[in-house]
Amino acid sequence: MSTSEKINLSGWTCPAPLRNYPQVVMGHGSGGKMMADLIGHLFKPLLDNPLLGQMGDSTTFILEQGGRLAFTTDSFVISPIFFPGGSIGELAVNGTINDLAMSGAIPLYLSAAFILEEGLPMTDLGRIVSAFSAAAAAASVQVIAGDTKVVNKGHGDGLYITTTGIGLVPAGIEIAPHRAQPGDAILVSGTMGDHGVAIMSVREGLAFESPIVSDTAPLHGLVQAMITACPNIHCLRDATRGGLAAVLNELAGASSVGIEFGEGRIPVNPAVHGACEMLGLDPLHVANEGKLVAILPRADAEKVLAVMRAHPMGAQAAIIGEVVESHPGMVIARTAIGGTRIVDLPAGELLPRIC
Amino acid sequence: MSTSEKINLSGWTCPAPLRNYPQVVMGHGSGGKMMADLIGHLFKPLLDNPLLGQMGDSTTFILEQGGRLAFTTDSFVISPIFFPGGSIGELAVNGTINDLAMSGAIPLYLSAAFILEEGLPMTDLGRIVSAFSAAAAAASVQVIAGDTKVVNKGHGDGLYITTTGIGLVPAGIEIAPHRAQPGDAILVSGTMGDHGVAIMSVREGLAFESPIVSDTAPLHGLVQAMITACPNIHCLRDATRGGLAAVLNELAGASSVGIEFGEGRIPVNPAVHGACEMLGLDPLHVANEGKLVAILPRADAEKVLAVMRAHPMGAQAAIIGEVVESHPGMVIARTAIGGTRIVDLPAGELLPRIC
Numbered sequence: 001m002s003t004s005e006k007i008n009l010s011g012w013t014c015p016a017p018l019r020n021y022p023q024v025v026m027g028h029g030s031g032g033k034m035m036a037d038l039i040g041h042l043f044k045p046l047l048d049n050p051l052l053g054q055m056g057d058s059t060t061f062i063l064e065q066g067g068r069l070a071f072t073t074d075s076f077v078i079s080p081i082f083f084p085g086g087s088i089g090e091l092a093v094n095g096t097i098n099d100l101a102m103s104g105a106i107p108l109y110l111s112a113a114f115i116l117e118e119g120l121p122m123t124d125l126g127r128i129v130s131a132f133s134a135a136a137a138a139a140s141v142q143v144i145a146g147d148t149k150v151v152n153k154g155h156g157d158g159l160y161i162t163t164t165g166i167g168l169v170p171a172g173i174e175i176a177p178h179r180a181q182p183g184d185a186i187l188v189s190g191t192m193g194d195h196g197v198a199i200m201s202v203r204e205g206l207a208f209e210s211p212i213v214s215d216t217a218p219l220h221g222l223v224q225a226m227i228t229a230c231p232n233i234h235c236l237r238d239a240t241r242g243g244l245a246a247v248l249n250e251l252a253g254a255s256s257v258g259i260e261f262g263e264g265r266i267p268v269n270p271a272v273h274g275a276c277e278m279l280g281l282d283p284l285h286v287a288n289e290g291k292l293v294a295i296l297p298r299a300d301a302e303k304v305l306a307v308m309r310a311h312p313m314g315a316q317a318a319i320i321g322e323v324v325e326s327h328p329g330m331v332i333a334r335t336a337i338g339g340t341r342i343v344d345l346p347a348g349e350l351l352p353r354i355c
Numbered sequence: 356m357s358t359s360e361k362i363n364l365s366g367w368t369c370p371a372p373l374r375n376y377p378q379v380v381m382g383h384g385s386g387g388k389m390m391a392d393l394i395g396h397l398f399k400p401l402l403d404n405p406l407l408g409q410m411g412d413s414t415t416f417i418l419e420q421g422g423r424l425a426f427t428t429d430s431f432v433i434s435p436i437f438f439p440g441g442s443i444g445e446l447a448v449n450g451t452i453n454d455l456a457m458s459g460a461i462p463l464y465l466s467a468a469f470i471l472e473e474g475l476p477m478t479d480l481g482r483i484v485s486a487f488s489a490a491a492a493a494a495s496v497q498v499i500a501g502d503t504k505v506v507n508k509g510h511g512d513g514l515y516i517t518t519t520g521i522g523l524v525p526a527g528i529e530i531a532p533h534r535a536q537p538g539d540a541i542l543v544s545g546t547m548g549d550h551g552v553a554i555m556s557v558r559e560g561l562a563f564e565s566p567i568v569s570d571t572a573p574l575h576g577l578v579q580a581m582i583t584a585c586p587n588i589h590c591l592r593d594a595t596r597g598g599l600a601a602v603l604n605e606l607a608g609a610s611s612v613g614i615e616f617g618e619g620r621i622p623v624n625p626a627v628h629g630a631c632e633m634l635g636l637d638p639l640h641v642a643n644e645g646k647l648v649a650i651l652p653r654a655d656a657e658k659v660l661a662v663m664r665a666h667p668m669g670a671q672a673a674i675i676g677e678v679v680e681s682h683p684g685m686v687i688a689r690t691a692i693g694g695t696r697i698v699d700l701p702a703g704e705l706l707p708r709i710c
Contacts, residue, residue, distance in 0.1 A: 030709075031596025031642070032701035055609060056532055057457035057592060058427035060524055065421040072413035073466035073519055077504045102412035111428035113517045115470070145519075149432045151708065155512040162468045164428055164500075164519035169415055177411055237412060241386025254410060287386070346387035353506065354385075 012126035015041045024120040029150030042126060043146060046133040047112070051144040059144045061109070068169040070105035072096060075162040079353040081128065084198045085213030089131030091289060092161040094218045095240070095355060097139050101220035102236040102292065104175045104227055105167030110136060111145035112163055117156030124158065132161070139218040141165070167220075172231055177254035179234035184323040185301035186259065187294045189222060189308055190215070190316040191267040192244050196286035196351050197275045204279065210271050217290030222313040226294065229307040235295040238288070240355055242346055245284040247293050248331045249345045259331045260340075261321025284333075285346045287354045295323060367481035370396045379475040384505030394503060397481060401488040402467070406499040414499045416464070423524040425460035427451060430517040434708040436483065439553045440568030444486030446644060447516040449573045450595070450710060452494050456575035457591040457647065459530045459582055460522030465491060466500035467518055472511030479513065487516070494573040496520070522575075527586055532609035534589035539678040540656035541614065542649045544577060544663055545570070545671040546622040547599050551641035551706050552630045559634065565626045572645030577668040581649065584662040590650040593643070595710055597701055600639040602648050603686045604700045614686045615695075616676025639688075640701045642709045650678060 017037050027034040044052075051059050063069075076092040093110065100107045112132065116125065136143055194215040201212055219238060226233060235255070237247045244266070252259045268276075268283045276283050290313065296304060301319055308314030331343040372392050382389040399407075406414050418424075431447040448465065455462045467487065471480065491498055549570040556567055574593065581588060590610070592602045599621070607614045623631075623638045631638050645668065651659060656674055663669030686698040 026707045027702070029596075030701065030707055031598075031601050033699075034702065035596075036700065054531065055605075056530075057454040058425040058460065058520070058522070060423050060425045060458050060460070062423050063418065063421045066418045068415050068417050070413040070415045071464065071466060071500050071521065073468045073500050073517070074502045075468040075470050075504045075517060077470055077506050079510075099412040103415050105413065105415070109426065111426060111519050113428045113430040113519075115430050115432055115515055115517075145426050145428050147429045147517075149430045151432050151512060151515075154509060155434075157506060157510040160470055160506075160515070162428070162430060162470075162502075162517035162519075164466050164468075164517075165413070166426065166521070167413070175411075176409065241384075241390075243386075246386050250410075344388075345391065346385065347382070347389065352381045352385055 012130045014122055014126060017041045018122055022122055024116045024118060024122065024125060024150060026118055026150050026152065029148060039148060043129060046129045047143045049142045051142060061144065070100045070103045070167040070169055072099035073162065073164040074099060075160060076355060077160050077353055078355050079157055080202055081158045083202050083214055084211055086216045087128050087131045088161055089128040090135035091216050091355065092163045093132055093135035093139065094216050094289060096163040096165040097141065097218045097220055098238040100165045100167035101223040102238055103169055104173035104223060105169045107139060107141045107165055107167045107220055109144045109166045110141050110163050112143050112161060113147040115156060115160040116148065116150045117158055118150055118153040120158050139220065173227060175233055175236050177235055177251055180251050180255035180257050180295045180323045181234065182257055182323050182325040183298050184234055184295045185298045185319055186261060186321045186323065187301065187305060187317060187319050189292045189314045191269045192288060192291065193268060193272045193276060193283035193286035195289040196354050197272045199354055200279055200351060201275060208271050208275060212271050212275060215288055215290035217313055219290060219292055219313055222308065222311045225307050225311050226304050230296055230300040230304050233294055233296045236292055238292045240287050240289060243285045243287055244293065245343050246345055248343065251295060252331050253329045256328045258324040258327040259321060260324055261333055263333045264336050265318055265320040267316045267318050284343060287351060289355065367485045369477055369481060372396045373477055377477055379471045379473060379477065379480060379505060381473055381505050381507065384503060398484060398501060401484045402498045404497045406497060416499065425455045425458045425522040425524055427454040428517065428519040429454060430515060431710060432515050432708055433710050434512055435557055436513045438557050438569055439566055441571045442483050442486045443516055444483040445490035446571050446710065447518045448487055448490035448494065449571050449644060451518040451520040452496065452573045452575055453593040455520045455522035456578040457593055458524055459528035459578060460524045462494060462496045462520055462522045462575050464499045464521045465496050465518050467498050467516060468502040470511060470515040471503065471505045472513055473505055473508040475513050494575065528582060530588055530591050532590055532606055535606050535610035535612050535650045535678045536589065537612055537678050537680040538653050539589055539650045540653045540674055541616060541676045541678065542656065542660060542672060542674050544647045544669045546624045547643060547646065548627045548631060548638035548641035549624060550644040551709050552627045554709055555634055555706060556630060563626050563630060567626050567630060570643055570645035572668055574645060574647055574668055577663065577666045580662050580666050581659050585651055585655040585659045588649055588651045591647055593647045595642050595644060598640045598642055599648065600698050601700055603698065606650060607686050608684045611683045613679040613682040614676060615679055616688055618688045619691050620673055620675040622671045622673050639698060642706060644710065
């Protein structure tokens with residue numbers, strides 16, 4: 001399901017003008033000839049399009065008619081920068097595409113700002129920008145603005161990427177965190193916790209029988225299919241930092257409603273379940289990078305569920321619970337043995353540098 | 356001239372819910388309650404507006420009618436984060452506003468992505484976000500999307516800020532790097548080198564009789580005044596990394612024209628001139644953060660110069676040279692003693708971490 005399956009990371013060959021620099025050095029960020037070489041021989045060939053080719057201080061593009069635009073930004077500081085199922089490159093594209101998709105928008109354009117640490121191997125940068133480029137192409141978005149800075153060794157961690165996206169929201173769509181209403185159904189698009197556990201298992205040096213890979217993937221296609229089936233979706237959110245628990249708490253708070261769900265209804269990969277037990281993690285608190293939570297009228301839930309399951313990004317979608325009038329702002333899980341428990345926001349540090 | 360003159364940096368008081376944390380810790384970036392506290396009690400009060408208040412994964416806004424939009428992104432990694440004349444806060448706002456302005460755009464919206472280093476004093480963050488907020492207000496732009504990440508101590512340098520901007524280009528304006536034509540006049544909006552020398556003097560521990568301060572300032576007002584006087588401006592560029600020399604080389608290359616200018620016509624503050632001699636720097640290579648270079652038809656040059664000089668951001672504007680047909684791609688300076696010299700791109704590392 002991960003886009004990384006389609007991305008050949010080994011394909012990047014360092015072009016001749018950069019071969020004197022096996023690593024990024026400070027001069028690559030100083031506005032002179034070395035920076036021009038890095039941009040001209042690494043970034044430009046991988047990301048080029050007529051708009052980026054304007055090479056102005058800003059890029060201009062025509063929007064044929066007015067409408068509702070969506071705008072979002074995210075910095076990616078994940079450690080490690082390569083992980084099972086992907087790299088910071090496609091993560092930075094998919095993460096911002098997903099934030100656009102959560103307002104129902106069709107993604108149009110991305111900007112990419114790279115903060116490189118002195119000493120980053122040039123081949124790592126080439127592989128990551130290749131993955132970035134492939135993910136953008138897979139999602140049919142153009143990268144139309146960029147920036148490159150270099151910081152001294154010991155003031156970064158390989159590289160950080162900040163992507164900002166612009167999308168267009170189809171007329172009549174009004175998806176917002178405050179729109180959940182008592183009686184609404186709550187759906188998730190697939191298994192919870194894969195991304196966070198994939199990262200943690202690398203960091204902890206764990207190996208599993210069946211490898212756990214990040215679920216990084218773009219969700220705008222799934223969202224457009226869902227909107228077609230039900231234009232009146234109330235809330236969408238991708239369950240990244242803080243996991244499903246954080247998303248449900250944020251939506252319960254923003255809409256001043258209660259949320260209840262069945263613990264046993266949450267799809268979790270068995271390998272992720274096992275790893276969470278070993279690592280002392282709750283899959284509800286673990287980040288995903290290719291899964292969404294939807295809240296929509298109960299009457300449309302089965303229809304939307306069918307559409308989701310028919311889409312490659314939603315094959316394991318499930319209806320997990322409902323919005324209630326009681327206990328506004330609070331999220332309650334029904335446990336397997338018939339009890340209930342409060343599902344709170346994680347307090348603080350749980351899984352740092354997860355995205 | 357610096358906006359920092361208007362910004363009271365001492366005014367930020369740490370709100371009660373954050374007082375348990377004199378420094379940023381990893382939990383402030385983990386998607387849980389501590390992050391909600393940081394955003395709710397520090398960022399939101401300083402940056403709030405109805406669009407940012409949507410609190411969705413992306414922010415949606417209506418663009419009443421179509422047109423040409425401008426889009427740009429920049430990461431700011433300056434060291435130190437406080438410097439004479441400003442901080443990374445207003446620098447991150449003004450830098451992106453200026454990149455929008457260089458396409459003739461009226462800035463509309465900004466996004467802000469903060470990468471915080473564990474251990475950053477909370478009061479430093481408060482002061483910087485206050486400066487960021489004041490600079491945005493001074494330029495009448497709204498911050499409508501944001502992100503906060505925290506990286507471990509030793510993997511950042513206080514904080515990095517990435518700003519991305521959207522602006523609207525007035526109808527009929529076509530400013531682009533490839534539009535310089537033989538016969539065009541070349542103007543600068545003021546003294547060269549102030550920002551870079553201000554930063555270097557802090558790093559080198561130098562003190563001067565008259566303090567050298569960064570020229571960080573938003574230039575969109577100046578540009579709109581220039582456009583009104585001459586809608587047919589061919590090129591605009593703010594002279595940041597690489598300084599005036601880099602800008603002139605880029606424009607000569609993009610337009611396949613030659614550029615000639617009189618060295619003695621470049622405005623340089625006497626204190627900056629002295630500091631450059633001491634530090635072994637060429638003011639032509641030193642970064643500015645509130646100065647632009649304009650290329651426009653010779654017939655309009657005096658009129659535009661008068662408009663620039665009447666504007667607070669262009670009081671020391673000057674016509675410095677002209678575009679020529681010979682030596683395309685090459686920039687030539689006429690020296691004071693009647694000779695000429697080639698002005699090339701700086702090769703590599705010159706003034707790292709300058710913006």
